[in-house]
Amino acid sequence: xxxxxxxxxxxxxxxxxxxxxxxxxxxxxxxxxxxxxxxxxxxxxxxxxxxxxxxxxxxxxxxxxxxxxxxxxxxxxxxxxxxxxxxxxxxxxxxxxxxxxxxxxxxxxx
Numbered sequence: 001x002x003x004x005x006x007x008x009x010x011x012x013x014x015x016x017x018x019x020x021x022x023x024x025x026x027x028x029x030x031x032x033x034x035x036x037x038x039x040x041x042x043x044x045x046x047x048x049x050x051x052x053x054x055x056x057x058x059x060x061x062x063x064x065x066x067x068x069x070x071x072x073x074x075x076x077x078x079x080x081x082x083x084x085x086x087x088x089x090x091x092x093x094x095x096x097x098x099x100x101x102x103x104x105x106x107x108x109x110x
Contacts, residue, residue, distance in 0.1 A: 003085045004045070008059060009075050012043050030105060038063040046107070055081040058107040060098055070109070072097025078108055 005013055021036045038044060044064045047057040061075040076097040078088040088108075090097075096109035 003081075004059070004079065007077060007079070007087050008043075009061065012061075015043075017045065030100070030102060033064065033105070034066045034100060037065055040065070058098075060107075062098075064098065064100060064105065066100045066102070067098070070096050070099045076107070 020038050021033050026032050026036065040063050042063045044060045044062070045057065046060075046064065047055065049055050056079060058078050059076065061073050062071065065071075072095075074090040074092070074097075076090060080086045080088075094110040097107070099106045099109075
């Protein structure tokens with residue numbers, strides 16, 4: 001995903017990235033996603049392809065995890081590749097970055 005490189009915080013552009021979760025390998029369980037989600041200080045790139053082959057996702061400077069409330073930083077952003085890359089950054093209106101529980105993973109809100 002080289003197109004996302006310019007949008008990732010500069011301190012992370014040279015870091016090695018590792019595939020931690022894939023539905024093809026790990027199934028569709030959110031619990032498994034949270035369990036494999038990486039160390040707490042690690043960034044995360046979530047890439048989703050829907051049933052109509054549209055690709056979109058989110059970047060977080062912190063690992064994806066279960067939480068009682070929202071977490072994350074203003075570095076969090078959403079993106080879409082439909083048809084070309086569009087990036088949706090934090091507006092500053094709230095701090096609703098990520099929230100995860102057993103039934104859902106929410107990115108952004110408000």
